[in-house]
Amino acid sequence: MQIEQLSKTIHQKKILTDVSLTIEPGKVTGLVGRNGAGKTTLLRLLVGILQPTAGDVKLDGKSIYQHPELKQDIVFVPDSTEALKGYRVNEIEKLYGDIYPRFDRVLFYELIDKFSLPHNGRIGAFSKGMKALFALILAFSTKAAYILLDEPTDGLDVIVKKRILQFIIEAVADFHVAVVISSHRLDELEFLADSIIMLKDGVVTEHYSLESLKESYKKVQVVFPEGLPASVKECSVLLQQTGKVYILLLEGDLASQTAAIRATEPLYYEELPLALEDLFVAKLGGDDFVG
Numbered sequence: 001m002q003i004e005q006l007s008k009t010i011h012q013k014k015i016l017t018d019v020s021l022t023i024e025p026g027k028v029t030g031l032v033g034r035n036g037a038g039k040t041t042l043l044r045l046l047v048g049i050l051q052p053t054a055g056d057v058k059l060d061g062k063s064i065y066q067h068p069e070l071k072q073d074i075v076f077v078p079d080s081t082e083a084l085k086g087y088r089v090n091e092i093e094k095l096y097g098d099i100y101p102r103f104d105r106v107l108f109y110e111l112i113d114k115f116s117l118p119h120n121g122r123i124g125a126f127s128k129g130m131k132a133l134f135a136l137i138l139a140f141s142t143k144a145a146y147i148l149l150d151e152p153t154d155g156l157d158v159i160v161k162k163r164i165l166q167f168i169i170e171a172v173a174d175f176h177v178a179v180v181i182s183s184h185r186l187d188e189l190e191f192l193a194d195s196i197i198m199l200k201d202g203v204v205t206e207h208y209s210l211e212s213l214k215e216s217y218k219k220v221q222v223v224f225p226e227g228l229p230a231s232v233k234e235c236s237v238l239l240q241q242t243g244k245v246y247i248l249l250l251e252g253d254l255a256s257q258t259a260a261i262r263a264t265e266p267l268y269y270e271e272l273p274l275a276l277e278d279l280f281v282a283k284l285g286g287d288d289f290v291g
């Protein structure tokens with residue numbers, strides 16, 4: 001999927017600006033950003049629920065907006081299953097079978113049984129966890145090439161969360177689909193995603209491959225009794241300070257930055273494991289505005 005300079009303005013407010021990305025089959029792409037950054041709007045544009053103000057989304061070079069039949073290959077799972085609550089499992093299965101030509105009934109009922117969901121149960125009577133699992137089963141049973149998930153584990157207990165994460169990992173491996181997940185759960189994305197897209201005020205500010213992340217960034221804990229030296233301040237981002245203990249994020253030329261810090265002869269120096277959350281704070285923190 002090619003996303004080309006996608007922009008969306010609603011009521012004169014720019015929600016997304018010039019978003020360009022490629023989404024690849026067999027990969028999980030994590031979409032992160034603070035509240036109101038535009039994640040849900042982007043997912044809604046990718047599935048064609050919303051029309052862009054400018055730009056395009058293409059599958060094999062064809063615009064999904066000009067070729068609506070392509071939307072059969074893209075499924076969006078919203079963070080709420082409210083729309084399904086009046087239906088029974090078997091009614092939804094028939095409905096989806098009519099909409100999605102490759103809908104796999106056998107797989108659908110296999111998964112329904114695997115997760116012990118009732119065949120003719122009313123969705124509205126399901127627990128939150130059952131609804132979330134059902135929505136995923138439905139999405140993957142369409143055999144669509146692109147599955148877009150908005151906060152798939154929001155508000156679920158730890159056991160259901162684990163089942164959902166496992167389900168997603170297995171489904172990506174088995175069906176070679178592309179999955180895009182918008183989530184605030186950075187620890188989960190760290191475990192699931194191949195790459196991470198950061199959105200800030202409707203603009204893609206970073207696109208990381210999780211594999212290369214550890215080579216591009218370093219997190220260090222350093223003790224400076226006399227305060228943070230200017231040379232260190234210049235080449236690092238301060239993540240946290242407690243008294244004389246500084247936790248810093250280094251980015252770019254890690255070798256020379258590490259050398260610059262060591263040259264100031266800190267009282268103590270230690271490298272810490274880097275978490276996606278550190279990058280989120282360093283890149284997207286800084287102001288407290290919530291859009």
Ligand SMILES: Nc1ncnc2c1ncn2[C@@H]1O[C@H](COP(=O)(O)OP(=O)(O)OP(=O)(O)O)[C@@H](O)[C@H]1O
Pocket residue numbers: 010011015033034035036037038039040041042291
């Ligand atoms: N239909 C609409 N009319 C007006 N403003 C909208 C509309 N849809 C979205 N917005 C605004 O667009 C911005 C982005 O919203 P969006 O829901 O895409 O963000 P998000 O990153 O998914 O946020 P969250 O993490 O809180 O779910 C917000 O400021 C929101 O108020």
